[in-house]
Amino acid sequence: MSTPARKRLMRDFKRLQQDPPAGISGAPQDSNIMLWNAVIFGPDDTSWDGGTFKLTLQFSEDYPNKPPTVRFVSRMFHPNIYADGSICLDILQNQWSPIYDVAAILTSIQDNHGGCSGSDFQVLLRLLNDVDFCWNSLLCDPNPNSPANSEAARMFSENKREYNRRVREIVEQSWTAD
Amino acid sequence: MQRGPTAGSMVSNHSRGEPLSTLAAEYQSGSPILLEKIKVLGDKYAAIRRTRGDGNCFFRSFMFSYLEHILETQDREEVDRIKIKVEECRKTLQSLGYVDFTFEDFFALFLEQLDDVLQGNENSISHEELLNRSRDQSVSDYVVMFFRFVTTGEIRKRSPFFEPFISGLTNTTVEQFCKSSVEPMGEESDHMHITALSDALGVPIRVVYLDRSSCEAGGVSVNHHNFVPAPGNLPSATSVSSESINPFITMLYRPGHYDILYPK
Numbered sequence A: 001m002s003t004p005a006r007k008r009l010m011r012d013f014k015r016l017q018q019d020p021p022a023g024i025s026g027a028p029q030d031s032n033i034m035l036w037n038a039v040i041f042g043p044d045d046t047s048w049d050g051g052t053f054k055l056t057l058q059f060s061e062d063y064p065n066k067p068p069t070v071r072f073v074s075r076m077f078h079p080n081i082y083a084d085g086s087i088c089l090d091i092l093q094n095q096w097s098p099i100y101d102v103a104a105i106l107t108s109i110q111d112n113h114g115g116c117s118g119s120d121f122q123v124l125l126r127l128l129n130d131v132d133f134c135w136n137s138l139l140c141d142p143n144p145n146s147p148a149n150s151e152a153a154r155m156f157s158e159n160k161r162e163y164n165r166r167v168r169e170i171v172e173q174s175w176t177a178d
Numbered sequence B: 001m002q003r004g005p006t007a008g009s010m011v012s013n014h015s016r017g018e019p020l021s022t023l024a025a026e027y028q029s030g031s032p033i034l035l036e037k038i039k040v041l042g043d044k045y046a047a048i049r050r051t052r053g054d055g056n057c058f059f060r061s062f063m064f065s066y067l068e069h070i071l072e073t074q075d076r077e078e079v080d081r082i083k084i085k086v087e088e089c090r091k092t093l094q095s096l097g098y099v100d101f102t103f104e105d106f107f108a109l110f111l112e113q114l115d116d117v118l119q120g121n122e123n124s125i126s127h128e129e130l131l132n133r134s135r136d137q138s139v140s141d142y143v144v145m146f147f148r149f150v151t152t153g154e155i156r157k158r159s160p161f162f163e164p165f166i167s168g169l170t171n172t173t174v175e176q177f178c179k180s181s182v183e184p185m186g187e188e189s190d191h192m193h194i195t196a197l198s199d200a201l202g203v204p205i206r207v208v209y210l211d212r213s214s215c216e217a218g219g220v221s222v223n224h225h226n227f228v229p230a231p232g233n234l235p236s237a238t239s240v241s242s243e244s245i246n247p248f249i250t251m252l253y254r255p256g257h258y259d260i261l262y263p264k
Helices: A004-018 A102-106 A123-129 A131-136 A150-158 A160-176 B021-026 B032-044 B057-073 B076-095 B100-117 B127-134 B137-157 B159-170 B174-182 B191-201
Strands: A024-029 A032-041 A052-058 A069-072 B045-049 B205-209 B224-227 B249-254 B257-263
Touching: A004 A024, A004 A032, A004 A102, A004 B100, A024 A102, A032 A102, A052 A160, A150 A160, B021 B032, B032 B045, B057 B076, B057 B100, B057 B127, B057 B137, B057 B191, B057 B249, B057 B257, B076 B100, B076 B137, B076 B191, B100 B137, B127 B137, B137 B159, B137 B174, B137 B191, B159 B174, B159 B191, B191 B205, B191 B224
Parallel strands: B205 B249
Antiparallel strands: A024 A032, A032 A052, A052 A069, B045 B257, B205 B224, B249 B257
């Protein structure tokens, strides 16, 4: 059965195969184009370096008018990621637009003057990298005092060393988790 | 702001809108200025068609009004004209770096509606079917999104023109504004959206303002503003002088919401 959502997801997949952004990979499950697995690699030169983090993207027939539900399967420790792996990120909530495809969800195109052709950065990678960015994009929860993971948020601002240690633990867990 | 139409309907279901008296009824125990203004409106306008107050009301009103106009006039010259503008919008998005497959379905669906309101084709539709489609989420939302793509393309393309308005209103960059206030569904439209859509497609739009403002002297009057695209972009049927221009799309603006107005 081919619906508009499924047809669109096939094109998303084609683009992701032909022009894969650095640091991420993703593909639909064999029997179900509506459910994707993705992996993002922790950015170099950050405490996430070396980690491989698994996610799932669940699409509905309303895609691309509605965003997929994106969730980390790997255990995470981050102010903007809930205990169940769901992510607090504006483009996955109230700032969603059909201009984002799967590659763009995992890789957003940074705007600069003259359009979208500027340098790429990975939204989710950057989420790991730069918590300030997350605060700025945190339209779903504009109050920095009630983040998705309050322990991680508090540690991030009060005890960066301990925060980084916890992140390294998560990175090491990502090697052994199946 | 959620206002007006019955829950569930995107465009109200009357064949030629509802009489303006239904509008007056809403304010019966309310502001005398508004009631006075609605009376003045009644000199020129016969009916109102309500659209769902879901933040897409401007685009949805535009969609219905424009397609209804084509259905009623069968103005093939206008259809040919707007198709050229649509192709220009496509090129604009491409040149701005948008990926084709993220917007092509939305373009295709709008072009299909344009062809279908022209009679004499296999797929020609009636006024009733136009109403049905405007109320069908899978068609209606796609066409709304098409207009959002057109609007964002125009604003970004003419970023130096729009920048002062945007920074004055929202204190953000043009790109941020488009990302947060134009491209997502459900984000309300302001005069920037209207200007950009009107310019990009070359379709004049009249907006009639129904608010509590009043001038002391000389009794109550109702303000309107014509959004008139640059000459050369205009439909062939409209006269070129912007003073005397008579847009075939008229919307009633009440703070936070747009509906369609029908002239007498």
